[in-house]
């Protein structure tokens with residue numbers, strides 16, 4: 001079989017070394033004679049693994065001790081409802097920044113629970129940019145300010161953290177968490193679905209400041225209540241145990257790579273060379289404001305749009321998987337190059353783009 005590079009946006013490629021370890025110990029986990037998939041979440045062996053995963057994540061992101069880390073079932077979309085349920089805290093309005101499809105989904109869900117003030121939007125520029133912080137119409141009475149740190153579908157990423165004074169900042173970091181270090185203490189809540197840059201789907205990770213917990217909307221289901229989940233170490237019911245285990249292997253792998261500063265450098269280099277190739281080409285182009293181009297999801301189109309289906313098909317035959325862009329972004333191509341994508345995968349893609357262009361001449 002030729003070397004495959006998987007550019008899927010999510011569920012996405014996992015580090016090869018993690019997959020190999022999971023395979024090697026699938027039937028006999030740490031010499032225990034059973035699989036990590038078939039052990040109770042209450043068993044001391046599982047608890048030890050779960051605690052180690054949290055310790056490693058805390059170390060990677062330098063999470064301060066006044067933050068709880070939650071490992072919850074369900075994707076990031078669950079948080080579109082859980083955030084207002086948990087964080088309105090007696091207020092009836094929240095600020096949202098609208099930078100694309102995932103922002104809009106979060107906004108539409110939040111509208112069921114509170115008054116949403118869209119404090120800034122890049123809709124008028126087809127979501128190709130991020131509104132300047134000093135133009136945001138923030139409401140000092142808002143319960144929180146929500147933004148999507150990386151719009152996975154269009155490939156648009158914040159390059160800094162907004163300042164919201166005393167209003168807690170909430171960020172959906174599903175597709176760029178762990179790609180670089182972040183100042184966790186600037187946030188009230190960070191949440192991320194696992195299937196982009198952490199592990200398998202079905203798991204979400206939350207990092208939430210303790211003092212925000214406890215004042216939930218009255219009808220909030222217990223399982224949706226951050227405080228109840230925190231008090232029960234994310235084991236109020238059965239958590240997605242195998243996804244948690246794989247996430248733990250990914251955290252250990254990240255530490256072994258040298259941590260997030262090493263990953264950030266690698267991610268920066270991978271994205272820069274791909275954008276550089278696109279920019280110098282007269283065949284491919286990218287429409288995102290260069291200040292906010294995503295290091296994780298690189299979107300591109302062809303000047304001859306009618307060639308795009310052929311590009312995607314031939315790329316797949318060449319072992320470059322899942323390069324088709326999202327239909328809500330108008331199609332085209334998208335290369336998702338999360339932590340698990342080795343630099344050779346990006347080199348291989350650039351080579352293919354070059355060869356494809358040559359073949360059209």
Ligand SMILES: *Cc1c(COP(=O)(O)O)cnc(C)c1O
Nearest residue numbers: 075076077102152172174175193
């Ligand atoms: C993928 C994604 C989601 C949705 O994740 P689900 O697990 O499908 O709910 C939300 N926000 C962002 C930024 C994403 O990339």
